[in-house]
Amino acid sequence: MAVPAFLNTTHRYLSTPGVTDCNTCISDLATELGALSWTESAPGSGLWQSPDDSYGRHFSILIERNAAANFHITTYDQNDLLIYARRIVLDGGGGCEVRYYTGSHHVVVEFQNSGTKQIYAGCMLMMNPEDDSINQNYVVCRGSVTTAGAAAEGINLPNWGMLVNGTPNTAARLTVWGDGSGSAHIPTMPGGTRLYVPAYMAVTHGGVTYACAGVIPQCLMGSRGTAGSAYTVPIDTSTTATFHNSHATAGDRGAYLFWRAD
Amino acid sequence: MAVPSFLNWSYVYSSGLGIDDVQDIMDDFATQAASVSWTNPSAGLYQSPADSGGRWMDILLTRTSATILEFRVRDHSGSTVGTRRLQISASAPTTNYNIFIGQCHAVITAHVPNQAAREYLMAFIPDPDPEAASGCTTTYVVMKGYRNTSTATVAQSVYDQWGAIDNGSAAYATRAQVWYNGASQVAWTTLNRGALIALPMGMNINVSGTFRYLGRVPMCLLVSDSVVAIDAELQIPISSTTIGTFKVIGVDSAANYDHYMAMRK
Numbered sequence: 001m002a003v004p005a006f007l008n009t010t011h012r013y014l015s016t017p018g019v020t021d022c023n024t025c026i027s028d029l030a031t032e033l034g035a036l037s038w039t040e041s042a043p044g045s046g047l048w049q050s051p052d053d054s055y056g057r058h059f060s061i062l063i064e065r066n067a068a069a070n071f072h073i074t075t076y077d078q079n080d081l082l083i084y085a086r087r088i089v090l091d092g093g094g095g096c097e098v099r100y101y102t103g104s105h106h107v108v109v110e111f112q113n114s115g116t117k118q119i120y121a122g123c124m125l126m127m128n129p130e131d132d133s134i135n136q137n138y139v140v141c142r143g144s145v146t147t148a149g150a151a152a153e154g155i156n157l158p159n160w161g162m163l164v165n166g167t168p169n170t171a172a173r174l175t176v177w178g179d180g181s182g183s184a185h186i187p188t189m190p191g192g193t194r195l196y197v198p199a200y201m202a203v204t205h206g207g208v209t210y211a212c213a214g215v216i217p218q219c220l221m222g223s224r225g226t227a228g229s230a231y232t233v234p235i236d237t238s239t240t241a242t243f244h245n246s247h248a249t250a251g252d253r254g255a256y257l258f259w260r261a262d
Numbered sequence: 263m264a265v266p267s268f269l270n271w272s273y274v275y276s277s278g279l280g281i282d283d284v285q286d287i288m289d290d291f292a293t294q295a296a297s298v299s300w301t302n303p304s305a306g307l308y309q310s311p312a313d314s315g316g317r318w319m320d321i322l323l324t325r326t327s328a329t330i331l332e333f334r335v336r337d338h339s340g341s342t343v344g345t346r347r348l349q350i351s352a353s354a355p356t357t358n359y360n361i362f363i364g365q366c367h368a369v370i371t372a373h374v375p376n377q378a379a380r381e382y383l384m385a386f387i388p389d390p391d392p393e394a395a396s397g398c399t400t401t402y403v404v405m406k407g408y409r410n411t412s413t414a415t416v417a418q419s420v421y422d423q424w425g426a427i428d429n430g431s432a433a434y435a436t437r438a439q440v441w442y443n444g445a446s447q448v449a450w451t452t453l454n455r456g457a458l459i460a461l462p463m464g465m466n467i468n469v470s471g472t473f474r475y476l477g478r479v480p481m482c483l484l485v486s487d488s489v490v491a492i493d494a495e496l497q498i499p500i501s502s503t504t505i506g507t508f509k510v511i512g513v514d515s516a517a518n519y520d521h522y523m524a525m526r527k
Contacts, residue, residue, distance in 0.1 A: 041386065042348070127332055134399075175442065176441070176442060177441050178439065178440070178442075186439075186475070187472075187474050187475045188475065189390065189393050189472045189477070190469050190475075190476070191393040191394075193392060195475055212459060232395055
């Protein structure tokens with residue numbers, strides 16, 4: 001067994017404590033994305049494009065400071081078509097820890113606010129075992145609120161935004177794994193073993209209802225742990241990786257997302 | 263990649279056409295069970311071989327009438343996990359059946375040709391890999407069937423559910439760990455180019471007051487009921503060099519989640 005393709009993309013993790021102004025997020029992300037071969041369209045523009053993968057796929061994000069507490073991230077697909085613009089908001093006061101999970105195929109920013117946690121996530125889905133060139137709708141994103149402050153995907157919903165027939169659409173796309181009772185989460189085993197599965201997305205594509213749109217890179221769904229804590233997960237017969245139990249869940253289906261943090 | 267352990271146990275398949283007496287199923291079951299090392303301690307009672315953890319189950323088949331077969335499942339301690347029945351047709355067109363049996367599974371399905379209803383009886387010892395089979399839990403047998411002991415079809419709410427010993431007491435509960443869209447409760451069906459998705463079926467059980475993941479149902483995969491037909495035989499890669507043949511038995515893992523069970527044959 002080898003490391004699965006969706007866990008074998010480049011990745012970095014950064015935690016910055018005590019952030020009080022989103023300018024810090026802009027400079028942190030510039031460092032992280034630059035180290036991962038993302039390119040900025042012009043210095044200081046905040047428009048970053050991911051490196052092409054082996055199929056020539058990429059996506060872009062525009063990062064902006066709307067106010068000291070308001071961080072805006074706008075996601076575009078490979079054709080520069082807008083998916084969604086989203087805002088995440090810093091708590092006031094003494095600042096909060098900001099976590100950045102980045103890679104060639106993904107960007108996640110999580111504000112560990114003392115109050116409501118805030119998250120942005122954007123990525124290119126991976127299609128293994130089909131080749132990644134088959135689906136041109138491979139960019140997905142989610143964020144806490146819109147740039148006007150209205151409810152968006154939030155943090156406790158299975159909703160993600162993507163282009164559907166050329167139009168941005170946010171819907172419950174995360175394919176969760178549970179016992180079907182509606183509130184059950186992914187349990188642990190009798191001996192205490194925690195369970196992790198890939199986070200797949202569903203989309204209506206090419207006339208197929210709920211086709212599998214692919215899997216989120218460097219992400220797992222797993223048994224409930226402690227939100228914010230780190231867990232070591234075997235990803236190969238000889239390889240382990242560190243994942244953070246995100247505050248983001250699949251909503252009332254109870255599954256937590258875990259982001260790669262090593 | 264090697265064949266996953268839950269698909270790597272013993273198995274045998276048999277089928278019959280046009281029967282009008284469940285004795286035919288019982289006779290065939292006896293033959294198939296013996297071929298995979300089940301024992302026959304008494305009339306109609308079949309005991310699975312112990313696995314590496316000493317786990318086993320037994321099944322009592324009873325011919326209630328020519329058209330009604332009863333299926334009682336017990337665990338190694340003699341506790342009854344559940345009792346269910348199936349019914350066949352006594353008049354033409356008569357019933358076809360399938361038997362799938364191996365070290366840790368026994369499945370009987372029956373249906374009248376060209377009719378949608380699939381009657382079934384099934385029992386499994388899920389594979390707890392990566393935890394050891396020994397000592398993970400003493401209650402590990404799950405089962406379900408199409409009719410209750412009054413030969414009435416099981417209501418949809420119960421049809422969703424599987425029998426097991428939950429925290430010391432036999433109970434039917436929502437146990438199948440399935441994949442579904444977070445809002446509409448519909449699972450995805452295929453990849454974009456049409457590749458069929460086949461996934462293990464997990465099972466939950468209440469251990470000391472908490473639902474735990476018991477493991478994967480052996481020799482079974484879930485496929486979408488939107489893109490495969492009942493009785494279809496699917497060639498599914500189960501390792502880098504092995505193709506397994508799975509027969510779609512037309513039994514949903516749980517209502518409304520668009521999965522069919524497909525058994526290795």
